[in-house]
Amino acid sequence: MWEKKPILLLVLATAAIMVGTTVTMIVPFMSVNTDADKIASVKPYTPIQQEGRDLYIREGCNNCHTQTVRPLVSEVLRYGEYSKSGEFVYDRPFLWGSKRTGPDLARVGGKYPDAWHYKHMDSPRAMIPGSNMPDYGWYKKNPLDPKMIQRKMEVLGFPYTTEQISALADKNEMDAIVAYLQKLGSDIPWRKAAKTTIVGELKNPFVGNKSAIEAGEELFENNCEACHGENLEGGIGPELTDIDMDDSDLYQIIYNGIDDGGMPAFGSLGTNKVWQLVNFLKSGDSD
Amino acid sequence: MDLGSILYLGVTFGLFVIFAAIVIRTYSRKNRDKNETAKYRMLDDD
Amino acid sequence: MEKPQYNTDIVKSFVHWSVLWGLVAVLVGVIVSIQMTNPEMNFPPYLTFGRLRPIHTNAGIFGWGVGVIFATFFYIVQRLCKVRLWSDKLAKFQLYFFNTTITASAVTLILGFTTSKEYHEMEWPIDLMIIILWVTFAINIIMTIIKRKEEQMYISLWYMLAAIVGVAILFLVNSAAVPVSFFKSYSAFAGTNDANVQWWFGHNAVAMVLTAPPLAMFYYFLPKSTGVPIYSHKISIISFWSLIFMYLWTGAHHLLWTPVPDWIQTLAMAFSIMLIAPSWGSVINGYLSMKGQWHQMRENYLVKFLILGITFYGLQTLQGPMQSIRSFSAFIHFTDWVPAHIHMGTMGWVSMVCFASIYFLVPRIYGKELYSIRLANLHFWLALTGQLLWSISLWIAGVLQAGMWNAMNPDGSLTYTFMETMVEMYPYWWVRTIGGTLFMLGVIVFIYNLFKTAHNGEKTASLAATAEGRA
Numbered sequence: 058m059w060e061k062k063p064i065l066l067l068v069l070a071t072a073a074i075m076v077g078t079t080v081t082m083i084v085p086f087m088s089v090n091t092d093a094d095k096i097a098s099v100k101p102y103t104p105i106q107q108e109g110r111d112l113y114i115r116e117g118c119n120n121c122h123t124q125t126v127r128p129l130v131s132e133v134l135r136y137g138e139y140s141k142s143g144e145f146v147y148d149r150p151f152l153w154g155s156k157r158t159g160p161d162l163a164r165v166g167g168k169y170p171d172a173w174h175y176k177h178m179d180s181p182r183a184m185i186p187g188s189n190m191p192d193y194g195w196y197k198k199n200p201l202d203p204k205m206i207q208r209k210m211e212v213l214g215f216p217y218t219t220e221q222i223s224a225l226a227d228k229n230e231m232d233a234i235v236a237y238l239q240k241l242g243s244d245i246p247w248r249k250a251a252k253t254t255i256v257g258e259l260k261n262p263f264v265g266n267k268s269a270i271e272a273g274e275e276l277f278e279n280n281c282e283a284c285h286g287e288n289l290e291g292g293i294g295p296e297l298t299d300i301d302m303d304d305s306d307l308y309q310i311i312y313n314g315i316d317d318g319g320m321p322a323f324g325s326l327g328t329n330k331v332w333q334l335v336n337f338l339k340s341g342d343s344d
Numbered sequence: 345m346d347l348g349s350i351l352y353l354g355v356t357f358g359l360f361v362i363f364a365a366i367v368i369r370t371y372s373r374k375n376r377d378k379n380e381t382a383k384y385r386m387l388d389d390d
Numbered sequence: 391m392e393k394p395q396y397n398t399d400i401v402k403s404f405v406h407w408s409v410l411w412g413l414v415a416v417l418v419g420v421i422v423s424i425q426m427t428n429p430e431m432n433f434p435p436y437l438t439f440g441r442l443r444p445i446h447t448n449a450g451i452f453g454w455g456v457g458v459i460f461a462t463f464f465y466i467v468q469r470l471c472k473v474r475l476w477s478d479k480l481a482k483f484q485l486y487f488f489n490t491t492i493t494a495s496a497v498t499l500i501l502g503f504t505t506s507k508e509y510h511e512m513e514w515p516i517d518l519m520i521i522i523l524w525v526t527f528a529i530n531i532i533m534t535i536i537k538r539k540e541e542q543m544y545i546s547l548w549y550m551l552a553a554i555v556g557v558a559i560l561f562l563v564n565s566a567a568v569p570v571s572f573f574k575s576y577s578a579f580a581g582t583n584d585a586n587v588q589w590w591f592g593h594n595a596v597a598m599v600l601t602a603p604p605l606a607m608f609y610y611f612l613p614k615s616t617g618v619p620i621y622s623h624k625i626s627i628i629s630f631w632s633l634i635f636m637y638l639w640t641g642a643h644h645l646l647w648t649p650v651p652d653w654i655q656t657l658a659m660a661f662s663i664m665l666i667a668p669s670w671g672s673v674i675n676g677y678l679s680m681k682g683q684w685h686q687m688r689e690n691y692l693v694k695f696l697i698l699g700i701t702f703y704g705l706q707t708l709q710g711p712m713q714s715i716r717s718f719s720a721f722i723h724f725t726d727w728v729p730a731h732i733h734m735g736t737m738g739w740v741s742m743v744c745f746a747s748i749y750f751l752v753p754r755i756y757g758k759e760l761y762s763i764r765l766a767n768l769h770f771w772l773a774l775t776g777q778l779l780w781s782i783s784l785w786i787a788g789v790l791q792a793g794m795w796n797a798m799n800p801d802g803s804l805t806y807t808f809m810e811t812m813v814e815m816y817p818y819w820w821v822r823t824i825g826g827t828l829f830m831l832g833v834i835v836f837i838y839n840l841f842k843t844a845h846n847g848e849k850t851a852s853l854a855a856t857a858e859g860r861a
Binding site for chain 3: 064
């Protein structure tokens with residue numbers, strides 16, 4: 058039979074291949090990206106965001122960064138709310154990636170202020186010592202091509218205004234990539250929902266504890282210095298030399314961050330480490 | 345049992361029957377030796 | 391019966407070009423591995439990790455892997471069918487077009503024209519070239535098989551035919567895109583659908599490029615090297631149907647815990663486990679073919695490459711299913727463990743079988759014996775140690791990384807920041823670079839050996855006849 062008839066073998070092999078293909082690749086189109094899957098607050102990319110996304114693709118950022126948060130405890134703590142299918146309906150192609158050499162970026166939108174991204178893209182190690190990310194400062198030299206971007210929006214069928222297109226004329230690639238990163242994962246209001254409401258009275262467990270101050274200093278160097286300066290003199294974030302604030306208020310700000318103010322939440326460090334930071338900052342000891 | 349389950353079981357059973365048929369055919373008395381001739385034939389060129 | 395005149399020139403040309411692309415693949419591999427530890431080794435815009443990594447993977451899979459597939463299939467199909475290749479002209483065209491396509495891929499990728507879809511990064515004009523290339527190849531192989539002089543088809547031909555149709559289906563679907571310009575297109579699928587299509591493609595590219603064709607080579611070159619037939623043609627038949635049927639269900643094991651519907655993930659998980667059976671069908675068939683022949687492991691370097699190759703295939707097809715289990719994937723996915731797994735398959739299984747196949751072809755395309763068996767043995771040990779260092783260092787790294795990502799304090803907070811986990815990887819990444827460099831040295835020794843064979847020594851009368859196609 059088929060061992061003597063190559064065409065029959067081809068047909069049967071195709072049939073064998075098509076069974077699994079049909080069930081796991083074709084059938085899912087019936088349920089994925091349907092209305093039930095969609096999320097009303099998730100909006101298509103604006104022209105500058107879409108261009109930033111295409112730059113992310115051009116540089117192969119997806120080779121080192123994933124864009125999907127799995128529903129696992131450590132992952133949700135580290136990156137934020139787990140990813141939903143409806144958040145990706147405008148993504149052509151998808152950019153979930155397969156390797157986390159760098160951190161996941163599905164929820165990076167709104168985590169840092171724009172200024173942080175500009176500095177970090179320019180020189181990753183200036184912001185994060187030990188990072189192995191290449192420099193992308195050269196993005197600033199490349200202007201955008203509004204006509205091409207408009208064409209992309211037409212092909213994708215995304216809404217845009219002529220103002221949005223003409224505004225691109227004096228923007229560069231750096232502006233685009235930052236605009237894209239700031240949109241990532243921010244269409245659903247997860248940050249507010251993820252806020253920890255602190256109940257009861259907060260009490261500093263390390264009052265007068267010198268080793269807590271030293272530990273806090275080390276934490277500061279690793280997590281805060283890039284924005285608040287080596288000597289607390291400020292930079293992207295405000296100066297912190299003379300903080301006139303209750304321990305518990307300071308704790309809350311570090312733990313939950315400041316919405317719209319660009320201060321990321323550091324609650325995932327854990328209560329002890331946040332208190333150590335509070336003690337360091339209140340010690341007035343910046344060297 | 346709803347229609348989905350019947351379909352699921354039916355397809356699974358159907359696939360198993362096909363698999364069993366291939367095994368039975370390959371190892372049937374009639375084909376047992378015939379199916380092995382190719383492995384000797386492939387040795388006797390070059 | 392008059393012996394057919396075989397076309398061996400085309401085999402020789404494909405061997406040469408595939409080996410060249412193989413060298414490019416490992417060289418770029420070593421470069422990107424150095425970029426992981428030394429970010430100052432990125433030279434933007436063209437020579438950055440993000441742009442070079444796809445060149446490494448595509449040169450490896452399509453330049454080296456598919457190049458060897460073309461070379462060996464053209465050799466095997468003529469011998470198994472006992473007829474000359476259907477069309478020499480078409481094959482010649484395929485050779486030139488193959489090199490044009492691979493060159494165009496490398497150039498466009500370095501310029502940043504990419505779809506970002508893994509192992510399918512090239513933009514749509516190159517997709518069209520690949521389709522032409524594959525159709526050309528398919529026609530020649532299928533026509534040669536149709537006009538064969540041998541009634542029964544040996545198992546290698548089955549795997550060839552399945553790979554031909556499999557690659558065609560996978561590639562066509564995953565290529566679907568809407569062009570914006572000559573160098574830019576958007577996927578026809580969005581978000582979760584795109585992810586599901588991509589990994590249906592991605593994992594089955596492993597099946598149809600890196601599994602079925604090397605199995606076709608293994609089933610042909612092992613008996614040819616040992617001089618005894620494979621243990622059971624019947625086992626190979628059962629394995630064949632099970633393998634090509636089950637593989638297609640498993641793509642979503644790359645997408646466990648993602649927004650892809652749960653039932654697809656569960657199916658992928660189940661079928662991945664089931665795949666152990668047909669995979670090991672081939673492994674066991676290979677081992678049992680060695681019954682009474684194990685002394686050849688010592689005496690015959692070809693057997694060494696082939697048996698180590700099938701052993702790594704066996705390990706690969708146990709580790710793979712293990713990684714496809716949800717709980718294990720939760721821990722290990724996205725870490726350096728996964729590249730270690732892939733490289734055991736590509737360096738340990740596929741490349742070992744490719745090296746053996748080419749060594750087997752050497753006297754039959756050059757008309758003389760290999761220049762140095764000692765160097766072939768050196769190549770073997772460099773490839774083996776290089777690959778083991780590569781994989782073992784990153785398995786350890788992956789477990790460490792996963793452990794640190796998941797470590798939690800008693801108050802429920804994370805023990806480590808992301809950077810604290812990343813800097814721990816540097817020493818392991820260095821070991822990986824050393825492993826890759828050893829493997830590359832092996833490839834250089836291999837090429838030197840081929841070069842010396844081609845240019846030194848006299849042709850042997852009987853081998854020369856084979857090389858000219860008369861036998």
